[in-house]
Amino acid sequence: MSPRPDADRAASDVRRFSPAVRWTHRATALLMGVCVLTAALLYVPALAQLVGRRALVVTVHEWTGVALPVPVLVGLGSRALRADLSLLNRFGAHDGRWLRAALRRDKRPSSRPAHKFNAGQKLYAAWAAGATLVMLGTGLMMWFTHLTPLMWRTGATFVHDWLALTLGIVLAGHIGMAMADPEARRGMRTGSVSRVWAEHEHSLWRP
Template sequence: MPLRADASAPKTVRLPRFSRAERWIHRTTAVLMGTCVVTAACLYLPQLAELVGRRELVVRIHEWAGIALPVPVLAGLASRAFRADLGRLNRFGAHDRRWLRAALRRDRRHASRPADKFNAGQKIYAAWIAGASLVMLGTGLLMWFTHLTPLMWRTSATFVHDWLALTIGVVLAGHIGMALADPEARRGLRTGAVDREWAEREHPLWRP
């Protein structure tokens, strides 16, 4: 005889966190950023360069992926939900400073790390990756259109581009690692909704 679900069992309450537009912006940006990182690795690591070959094609894919990288964010400005979240990411309050102090002390207690919809670490990451992407775009354009700039500019741009690319790779690896450690956060980006208990524990100041 099949078992019936207990009608008295509490149902999981889901809270809307990201709109469909925001999820597509994140996915498209992730694909473009991943393409830039993978093609860069193929261009700079001899082992991968030999394995992949077709250097000219890899260069073109890298260039156009870099050019297209700001497009999802710029197109996303048409979304009211996305603009609202950009505003949240740009606001840094007293609770964010408290979150950072707890993070530096390695204090993992949830009460010590108050957060709104985005915590202080996410805000810093978003600001840093946005600035780094703009610098990469500018230096990449200087390297691409070599006939428009003096040699010193191109040399400096290449130096900044290469070392910043390495830094971005390290930071992205940390970002992905933290995402893998939080299945509910990933579910929120995948489905647009999160568990209420998770939201109250990780983002107690957030009021959907």
């Protein structure tokens, strides 16, 4: 009796993400999505008129923004998440090679060496973390108006609004790249990826 195809596939898979990492990513993505959606409802006139109930949208936006760091803070109790964050925060010479190859649009695996996370993913994670903290800080200044001078609140509003636009664009790029890589999505959905994909996209990673 020949082995089942599912069993063959499972045997060729490697573990990429733990359940804690995947749930942290999902919860963060959900909260970020609500933040972006409610921001669009607040700042795009056509959407604002379509939905109405501005006070409710503002409340949902504010509390979702405050909750945004919570999944990562809770997830820090997981050793696997801490290990992944450590890898995301560590840049090496191979990351420079990966970035140069990406700028040249050179997709050969030999030209784009990567560990568990490539340089693009590391830069995105660092930028997203920094942007989230800035958005949280400026958002709190706009929310609790009695705590800061008017000049600070004016600057916070400017930074918050333009950073929100930038964040939306970068998130769209992140989603677009994920949609173009089904195996990467499977890794975040199920925790496992094929060994062939891992060796092709992350040649320096030894799971």
